[in-house]
Amino acid sequence: LFNAVEMAPRDPILGLNEQFNADSNPDKVNLGVGVYYDDNGKLPLLECVKTAEKQMMEAPKARGYLPIDGIAAYDSAVKNLVFGAGSDAVKSGRVATVQALGGTGGLKVGADFLKRLSPNAKVLISDPSWENHRALFTNAGFVVEAYPYYDAARRGINFDGMLTALNAAPAGTIVLLHACCHNPTGYDLTAGQWDQVVAVTKARQLVPFLDMAYQGFGAGIAEDGAVIGKFVASGQDFFVSTSFSKSFSLYGERVGALSVLCSNKEEADRVLSQLKIVIRTNYSNPPTHGGQVVATVLNTPELRALWEKELAAMRVRIKQMRTAMVQKLKAAGVKQDMSFIEQQVGMFSYSGLTKDQMVRLRSEFSVYGTDTGRMCVAALNSRNIDYVCACIAKVVG
Ligand code: LMR
Numbered sequence: 001l002f003n004a005v006e007m008a009p010r011d012p013i014l015g016l017n018e019q020f021n022a023d024s025n026p027d028k029v030n031l032g033v034g035v036y037y038d039d040n041g042k043l044p045l046l047e048c049v050k051t052a053e054k055q056m057m058e059a060p061k062a063r064g065y066l067p068i069d070g071i072a073a074y075d076s077a078v079k080n081l082v083f084g085a086g087s088d089a090v091k092s093g094r095v096a097t098v099q100a101l102g103g104t105g106g107l108k109v110g111a112d113f114l115k116r117l118s119p120n121a122k123v124l125i126s127d128p129s130w131e132n133h134r135a136l137f138t139n140a141g142f143v144v145e146a147y148p149y150y151d152a153a154r155r156g157i158n159f160d161g162m163l164t165a166l167n168a169a170p171a172g173t174i175v176l177l178h179a180c181c182h183n184p185t186g187y188d189l190t191a192g193q194w195d196q197v198v199a200v201t202k203a204r205q206l207v208p209f210l211d212m213a214y215q216g217f218g219a220g221i222a223e224d225g226a227v228i229g230k231f232v233a234s235g236q237d238f239f240v241s242t243s244f245s246k247s248f249s250l251y252g253e254r255v256g257a258l259s260v261l262c263s264n265k266e267e268a269d270r271v272l273s274q275l276k277i278v279i280r281t282n283y284s285n286p287p288t289h290g291g292q293v294v295a296t297v298l299n300t301p302e303l304r305a306l307w308e309k310e311l312a313a314m315r316v317r318i319k320q321m322r323t324a325m326v327q328k329l330k331a332a333g334v335k336q337d338m339s340f341i342e343q344q345v346g347m348f349s350y351s352g353l354t355k356d357q358m359v360r361l362r363s364e365f366s367v368y369g370t371d372t373g374r375m376c377v378a379a380l381n382s383r384n385i386d387y388v389c390a391c392i393a394k395v396v397g
Contacts, residue, residue, distance in 0.1 A: 070099020181346025
């Protein structure tokens with residue numbers, strides 16, 4: 001049966017973890033996957049999470065099946081966070097939200113639903129985008145193409161190219177947009193540019209699908225989520241997948257969601273019924289623990305305030321690492337201007353290093369980033385940053 005099965009290539013991001021774990025170099029640094037580590041190089045367990053888990057352990061509950069769409073208190077906390085507590089979108093019942101297995105799960109539930117709804121639609125993702133976007137929508141049965149995004153020469157966004165491509169897309173095209181902290185480039189649209197994108201997707205009757213996996217890592221929770229309000233105000237139906245992997249440091253719990261903004265409550269009820277079929281036929285219903293932790297934190301005012309403080313601390317530390325990296329690269333002898341690293345936002349720096357240079361960083365120095373030149377600056381700390389910058393200086397010459 002399996003004679004003809006070919007060996008699949010390693011995943012371009014998670015595959016690096018496998019290589020990193022097998023590397024015996026004591027100086028190794030993993031800047032591959034998008035994970036935040038603290039200044040001691042440790043994955044943090046947030047205090048708000050610890051407190052919520054303590055409360056949960058003090059009143060332990062049996063684990064029955066969750067509803068197909070997840071914990072009601074979780075779904076409602078997600079709606080309030082993403083669309084605004086007390087917002088008209090939430091109050092009117094127009095948002096259908098389901099708990100999903102991380103942000104990836106939210107994307108996949110949305111992709112499968114869209115495939116049933118619009119089987120012939122094309123999907124447009126940014127060039128470049130998170131590697132898994134193309135794979136995930138292709139595996140859901142879509143033809144995936146790209147709209148221009150990154151402008152390497154100007155170290156920024158090719159906004160004219162992006163708008164032109166969106167303007168040329170046929171009605172019904174699904175457009176994947178990064179709500180904040182663009183992965184991998186770290187370059188986000190300005191508020192004014194978002195207004196233009198919102199106007200084009202509306203005028204061209206495109207289907208916006210926002211991926212918001214890094215809310216709170218750019219300028220702040222509200223600031224990073226502001227684009228959602230723009231799409232709501234425009235009166236368009238749209239999708240948004242969200243994740244608490246990074247913002248709660250709950251990577252392994254797979255806590256995310258998919259929300260779909262519909263025209264009215266009756267439509268949202270019908271959409272929700274279809275999302276539930278997608279979930280039921282894939283994994284039946286979501287797990288309990290992570291969703292319960294997040295719901296407890298978001299629905300308890302003191303814990304919510306603590307979460308915001310802890311998230312802000314992660315955001316500030318990443319920015320400090322960006323500033324330090326620019327200075328240390330210069331001090332290590334890198335001639336080219338690397339100040340763009342400070343302009344980029346979120347967990348990543350799109351360093352501009354070539355594939356050969358990234359391979360050398362890995363094979364000669366055990367510094368792991370993706371072949372595309374993406375480095376996770378959230379994994380830098382005061383102990384490894386000198387080594388990383390010295391290694392980069394060696395490979396860029
Ligand atoms: C990343 O881009 O590194 C993260 O989103 C983790 C992942 O699943 O790829």
